[in-house]
Amino acid sequence: xxxxxxxxxxxxxxxxxxxxxxxxxxxxxxxxxxxxxxxxxxxxxxxxxxxxxxxxxxxxxxxxxxxxxxxxxxxxxxxxxxxxxxxxxxxxxxxxxxxxxxxxxxxxxxxxxxxxxxxxxxxxxxxxxxxxxxxxxxxxxxxxxxxxxxxxxxxxxxxxxxxxxxxxxxxxxxxxxxxxxxxxxxxxxxxxxxxxxxxxxxxxxxxxxxxxxxxxxxxxxxxxxxxxxxxxxxxxxxxxxxxxxxxxxxxxxxxxxxxxxxxxxxxxxxxxxxxxxxxxxxxxxxxxxxxxxxxxxxxxxxxxxxxxxxxxxxxxxxxxxxxxxxxxxxxxxxx
Amino acid sequence: xxxxxxxxxxxxxxxxxxxxxxxxxxxxxxxxxxxxxxxxxxxxxxxxxxxxxxxxxxxxxxxxxxxxxxxxxxxxxxxxxxxxxxxxxxxxxxxxxxxxxxxxxxxxxxxxxxxxxxxxxxxxxxxxxxxxxxxxxxxxxxxxxxxxxxxxxxxxxxxxxxxxxxxxxxxxxxxxxxxxxxxxxxxxxxxxxxxxxxxxxxxxxxxxxxxxxxxxxxxxxxxxxxxxxxxxxxxxxxxxxxxxxxxxxxxxxxxxxxxxxxxxxxxxxxxxxxxxxxxxxxxxxxxxxxxxxxxxxxxxxxxxxxxxxxxxxxxxx
Numbered sequence: 001x002x003x004x005x006x007x008x009x010x011x012x013x014x015x016x017x018x019x020x021x022x023x024x025x026x027x028x029x030x031x032x033x034x035x036x037x038x039x040x041x042x043x044x045x046x047x048x049x050x051x052x053x054x055x056x057x058x059x060x061x062x063x064x065x066x067x068x069x070x071x072x073x074x075x076x077x078x079x080x081x082x083x084x085x086x087x088x089x090x091x092x093x094x095x096x097x098x099x100x101x102x103x104x105x106x107x108x109x110x111x112x113x114x115x116x117x118x119x120x121x122x123x124x125x126x127x128x129x130x131x132x133x134x135x136x137x138x139x140x141x142x143x144x145x146x147x148x149x150x151x152x153x154x155x156x157x158x159x160x161x162x163x164x165x166x167x168x169x170x171x172x173x174x175x176x177x178x179x180x181x182x183x184x185x186x187x188x189x190x191x192x193x194x195x196x197x198x199x200x201x202x203x204x205x206x207x208x209x210x211x212x213x214x215x216x217x218x219x220x221x222x223x224x225x226x227x228x229x230x231x232x233x234x235x236x237x238x239x240x241x242x243x244x245x246x247x248x249x250x251x252x253x254x255x256x257x258x259x260x261x262x263x264x265x266x267x268x269x270x271x272x273x274x275x276x277x278x279x280x281x282x283x284x285x286x287x288x289x290x291x292x293x294x295x296x297x298x299x300x301x302x303x304x305x306x307x308x309x310x311x312x313x314x315x316x317x318x319x320x321x322x323x324x325x326x327x328x329x330x331x332x333x334x335x
Numbered sequence: 336x337x338x339x340x341x342x343x344x345x346x347x348x349x350x351x352x353x354x355x356x357x358x359x360x361x362x363x364x365x366x367x368x369x370x371x372x373x374x375x376x377x378x379x380x381x382x383x384x385x386x387x388x389x390x391x392x393x394x395x396x397x398x399x400x401x402x403x404x405x406x407x408x409x410x411x412x413x414x415x416x417x418x419x420x421x422x423x424x425x426x427x428x429x430x431x432x433x434x435x436x437x438x439x440x441x442x443x444x445x446x447x448x449x450x451x452x453x454x455x456x457x458x459x460x461x462x463x464x465x466x467x468x469x470x471x472x473x474x475x476x477x478x479x480x481x482x483x484x485x486x487x488x489x490x491x492x493x494x495x496x497x498x499x500x501x502x503x504x505x506x507x508x509x510x511x512x513x514x515x516x517x518x519x520x521x522x523x524x525x526x527x528x529x530x531x532x533x534x535x536x537x538x539x540x541x542x543x544x545x546x547x548x549x550x551x552x553x554x555x556x557x558x559x560x561x562x563x564x565x566x567x568x569x570x571x572x573x574x575x576x577x578x579x580x581x582x583x584x585x586x587x588x589x590x591x592x593x594x595x596x597x598x599x600x601x602x603x604x605x606x607x608x609x610x611x612x613x614x615x616x617x618x619x620x621x622x623x624x625x626x627x628x629x630x631x632x633x634x635x636x637x638x639x640x641x642x643x644x645x646x647x648x649x650x651x652x
Contacts, residue, residue, distance in 0.1 A: 038545060040544050040545050045544050046541075049544065053537060053540075151372055154372075154378065154651060155378065155382060155651040156377070156379075156381040156382060156651055157375060157378035157379060157650070157651020158375050158378065158558075158651065158652070160586065174569055249533075249536065249565065250532050250533065250536060252532065252561070254374070254375060254378070254532075256374050256375075256532075298537075298541055301526055301537070301542070302545050304524050308500070308525070308526060309500060311527075
């Protein structure tokens, strides 16, 4: 009986498998806390706000799940989102002199965003693998490059999308399909595709293999460099998608766009049960992690019980507790 | 005699030809140290600093300006050391990142004999600067409170979005709270939106789901106001409230100018104050106008009537 349940837990269906259920339990706990502090927490509008807001970090974190599973790290995503937003805005404003149709301009902007994400990701990946430089250093470098570029393009100020295009582009953030906000749908689709790729394809298996042990993966004929580069490209494309729904929100980008998104994305991935040193990844957990991070900020805004100056401390405590619950630290008491 | 005269003339010409480059080397060097463009207002600051530096150098050939930007307080302290030891500046115009950590570094520059102009954020010790140029943060809070009081008829529910937790934010908010004291204006809650558009959007979304009735929003800053405007629009509650920002961003000034009902006014806190400081410091070397002392800019209310005076479409801010 005992071996049965242990075996069940090991393959991920057992009722006490904390890796799977821990993040969800933490999320439910947070929701109970939010409701207790303010009943408007559960209102339809607020839940929709939380899910829509978490879409940016969530989509980026799905990409980060691949990178981290394969044993890498990408610190450049926040700055990458900022520079892609900036270039999109500049190009779309410039294209107004070329095309009359706003939808054509927006289509160009979206394609450009995807191309830039792909290139930026490929750059990070190739320099890491071919250049044999640690991902931490490569992406720290590109983070600085991207952040400076957006400041340079914006002349230190803010790039704003022209009002006529902004009107046509607004539905990409503010619109909804069957009552579900567009960003939430994009987030759900990205997460579903990410889950299939990570869990049901050779590429996903190779990511896990490389993350567990790169040398063994190489001897097992896994094309390590190619797979690793691809994870950064996946990450870049996820950043593009997040940017495509971010730009219509405020129609602007500046040097303060996307600051610290990289850490939030990494935190979402880890809260969700993926191991920072690689080898195993959980897209579902990442989704919950991203929602949790947004929810903490939301709950703090809905109450005046806690001094504003302590917001960061509350966030820190909740993140640590969430991961502690998930690792089952409390079960090993006395050992 | 004639010969000597000729000789003297030659010598003078020779001396002058030597003096030419020597004079160039003896240009008055003015160092300008400001925070780098990390948010909208600082972006405007950088723009106006660059424009002023170019204008002064073009106007006065004997003035040489060295503009340096720093990303934090300790980097700025390093910049000051370089300005003294490498460039040997005659004057320093500085907008300190933070008051406390930069007081001593600025005093060291002062001890090297330089003329010191401090902008916006005062040092924590008196008597170091020769010239102090600043906007007026308490005045911004007071003018904002006056406007909201008048517009609401001394009665209503408001929310406040604060900036980055700093002395600047404290001064503005304290003066604002003092301004509405004794009225029936109730502050439902205050949250930090860090002078940031995205934070302004999210904090306002949460205020909107939390409070069914809001009569006015004091956003304190125009970047925050941009985020607030979008959140209010998304909730479809444009008709129940108005928003007051601050600083003088061109997008907001434009809205005021166009008579936008949601944004009826703005309170000025111009990043162009760095240009005031640079020009006054330059005057010290090119004219005999006395410039030492304190120069405090007003925080005028921008209304549809006077908005055109404050609209700079070319500035990035």
